[in-house]
Amino acid sequence: MVDAITASWHGNNYQSRVFWQNALNLLDDTACVVEVTFEANGPKAFDDVVVKYDPPVPRSGPDRIHADYHQVKYHVDRGGHFGYQDFIDPAFIGAASFSLLERLRDAQATAPAPSLFTFLTTYRVLPTDPLATLISGNDHTLLLERLFDGTTDRSKMGKIRKCWREHLGLADDEALRMVLRGFRVIDGHRSLDELRSEINLKAKVVGLLTCNAADSDFRYDELARQLKSRRLNAFTREALLTLARDEGLLAEVRPADPYLPIAIRSFLGPASDLTGALPGNTLLLTDAFRQRYLEDSQSWQSDIRPRVEAFLAVAAKQSRKLCLTLDAHASIAFLAGSVLNVKSGVDVHLIQKGRVGARMWRADDGSTGARFAERMSPQGTGRDIAVLMSAAQDVEPQVRQYISSHALDIGTLLSFSFESGPGQQSITGGEHATALAEQVANAIRRSKVEDPNAIVHVFASVPNAMLFFFGQQHQAVAPCIIYEFDFDRRGNKSYQPSFLMD
Template identity: 30%
Template sequence: MAGSVSALIKGFTFQKLIFWIEASKIFDTKRNIKSVAFETADNKSFDDVKIEYEPEIVGDSNTPYVTKDYYQVKFHTTISTQFTIDDLMNPKFIGATRYSLLQKLKSAVTAGDRKSRYNFLTSWDIAPNDLLHKIVDENGAVKLDKLFDGKEKSAIGKKRKQIMNHLELSDEEELREIIKLLRIKRAKDYHLTYEEFNVYLKAAKLRTIDSSHHENPYSPLYDRMVEFKKTVFTKDSLQAILLQNNLFEDMPSPDSKWYESVFQLLSKLELMIENDMSVYPTSIYPGSNGKPKHFYVQTTDYIDIYNKIEQKMAFPFPHYLYKESETLKSICTKLCAYMLTGPSVSKAIGDLYIEFHQLLNYIKAELTGKKQIM
């Protein structure tokens, strides 16, 4: 434990590390991960990291089927301290002033669904002689048969009563429904050294961290995502960001069918815009307030076609064309807006049309060059 925590990767907070470990798993299709997120808005009690599954995954006896995993991460700078079941009822244990971990759990379960797990991840260990140690299994779940032993005067029974009073519950079944969704996990259950963290990155085919130079691109990337309020990611959106930052180690080469399908979509987009340009701005009709009638049918399709191109290119898409693809999307969006405005923006449309063709030709040339090398 001491070795792992002391070797915590430079530049990472505990929360960043857990996010990237969990986020790397989104590329494993067997895990059924729909999205990963941090600082989630839907659950303020356990909001550090969130994993959503679709379809739901198989859980354990406490939660047979799971739709979401929420994480509350607490990294203590000291590593020798242990915690007890009483600490779960003490707000100071999690650095709070008002609500304890169990009170936050109650709030989270009340606001959420009964197929979510609420994971408390801490760098401290459970005190081996404490009751908590006896009722938490190796996966962090509470042993319900141990906590609800049917006895009122036993040590467990008295502690159960104390917890119910703390949570202002009158029915043990209410406590059971809340506590069965809790998971208590320790830092040593995760791998915190450079070498061990790289195992997760390699599995996702991401660039590993160079421990000799302490190069860690994932920490500043996390900070930029916070700055731009990008905190929820699907597989495709996370891929796009990682591609933009050149963080994939070895991208697989697309086959010839992939190139042909992309070329067909690019050509279709080009033809649509050329057709619209050929009649602009002659298709003005009475009562249109100067807006071309023809484009009400056509221009909304630009983005639809681009989205299909983007879906094709999303993975494996060469990172060297990521910026160009983003610019192409921006041009399509502007063309949609300008063509519906009327003749007053004809010069702007003409300039965009020229830029569109130059960019399109560049992308085609780059893709053609790569295709010929195959």
């Protein structure tokens, strides 16, 4: 069991890493960050890390944001959950008198508007709590249009409004709406090791020294505490550069990276600014999605696909060496691979994010691992083929249910899984992912010998980088349909078809 002293150390390190995660953006010309403060002088409870922007930056609402005030809550275990009623309990944030909502109300009264007030925690929202349906998958703000839905206090949303309104002593819902504007909840935030990896990657991008993964300590942790003790806790770009020179943190100047950073983002997350891709080299598709769900007015085939293909075609003309970040749906990763296929002449490195942070995956990075166990089973009399890839999660139960309920014309199931079972780190890197993608493509090719026009239905729980490499093999797979799964369980809780690739 982790003792109290160790837990306190971890909590301090966690807060310092959230600070560095934001402070390094001061050296990123695309981030618009002009000041980052560690343990600021207010507003109380949202002063752990304060980030200021100039010019103001857009988020999901109509207003541009001038500042983001963070409360950071670290827990040594990741098993805890919370719901909307915890926001009125002072003990939830380790306080004796004032709740999180009361602190939010007071912060709104003192901070310049419009601002964000971020509650960042390693605990997760209880999936069965109504709060789970109110957090935006785009930027983690509360979905106020869903909370203030015009229903009475007896409704599901009305009970939340009534609970919060009465706790704050507010006269009506409009007063509550004003308190909640800009409030966002980032739950299940990254582990200490993940933050360490992301800070190392960001430091490398902006020209600072990184820390060796073999080292027990992490220099940036202690540095943050020493700076606070010296009352050097607020940094501008110039101040951070001066600090980096004084502390010997500036990396040796090396020849420019020949790989052009580009990014495709269909959703935004806390680490969506890690790669240094300029705005002109970033395709933002978030306008076509509500959280992670395609807007009703949008089509995967006629709206999303042309935008992705056109963006990648332009990028390939700019450089034959690309470093691609995919903060995007699995289908978009496959589509990107089909455009930048092995015959395109473009050398692609991929930024793969996971439990151990962001890493570079290449088709020749030397990574190795187990091959898939293949299993072919008859499904019916149809001519189509269902391909199931279960690397991170076992997809077979949901796929069989989907095929049955939608009466797909499937005759054969090709299942690919590991003998050891699924796991988030079962695929070790780019070369391992490439080998697995080729294995799956070759198996499909063999299955289609007698009927090359059979449609392949792809259901996959694998890293986006593997889907990219699999997309590079699309000529062996097509015609095919790629499916998206509702992992957030806020939509149909099943699969939906996206692109038809021919």
